[in-house]
Amino acid sequence: MKTVLIVGDNASVPKALGEMVQRVFIEADRGPTTILTASSDDEVLRVLSRDRIDLVMADYSRVDRSYDLIGWLEQGKYPMKKLLVAAEGQFPKKTRELRAKGVDAAVRRPVRKDELRALIQGWFQ
Numbered sequence: 001m002k003t004v005l006i007v008g009d010n011a012s013v014p015k016a017l018g019e020m021v022q023r024v025f026i027e028a029d030r031g032p033t034t035i036l037t038a039s040s041d042d043e044v045l046r047v048l049s050r051d052r053i054d055l056v057m058a059d060y061s062r063v064d065r066s067y068d069l070i071g072w073l074e075q076g077k078y079p080m081k082k083l084l085v086a087a088e089g090q091f092p093k094k095t096r097e098l099r100a101k102g103v104d105a106a107v108r109r110p111v112r113k114d115e116l117r118a119l120i121q122g123w124f125q
Contacts (some may be wrong), residue, residue, distance in 0.1 A: 001032045002124060005047055007069060008059040011039040017059060017085070017111065024117045030124045044069060048076060054124070059085035059109070064094075070101050081123050085109050 004021055006014040014037035025033040036051065038044045047053070056073065058066050066084055073082060084098055084106040095106040104123075107115050 001034060002030065002054045003034045003036065003051055004055045004057065005036045005038065005044070005051070005053045006057045006059070007038050007044055009039060009061055009065060011037075013059050014039060017057060020111065020113060020116065021057065021120075024113060024120055025124075028117050028121045028124075030120060041068065045072065048072065048078065053078065053080045055081045055083065055120075057083045057085065059111075066098060066103075067101070070098065070103065074102055081105075083107065083119065085111055 002025065004018075004025075006017045006021065008014040008017070018035040018037050022033060022035050025031070036047050036053075038047055056069070056078075058069055060066055070082065073080070081104045082102060084095070084103045085108075095103075098106065105119055107119075
């Protein structure tokens with residue numbers, strides 16, 4: 001079973017992305033998946049401390065908020081894939097910066113299901 005943590009600064013965004021990710025894992029035939037969401041730093045740290053996470057997907061209104069998350073993931077040496085959702089205006093400059101900091105991939109907002117499926121199929125074989 002895979003566990004995905006979806007993080008965002010607006011509680012409705014992780015919920016909507018979680019539903020899409022769940023469907024993509026099913027369609028990609030990647031087995032059972034648990035979707036966890038967090039919309040505050042405290043929630044993120046609590047989930048990371050208690051659960052084994054396979055994929056972290058972050059969608060913040062400001063990409064700069066991702067720096068803290070990436071720092072926690074790197075500091076804790078969590079062995080998971082990191083995916084950033086970035087707004088059109090913040091792409092590609094911020095994407096290059098974040099990839100240099102350890103983000104495995106970035107997708108534009110709004111997230112396209114086919115793009116997400118291709119990443120998941122490649123990462124979770």
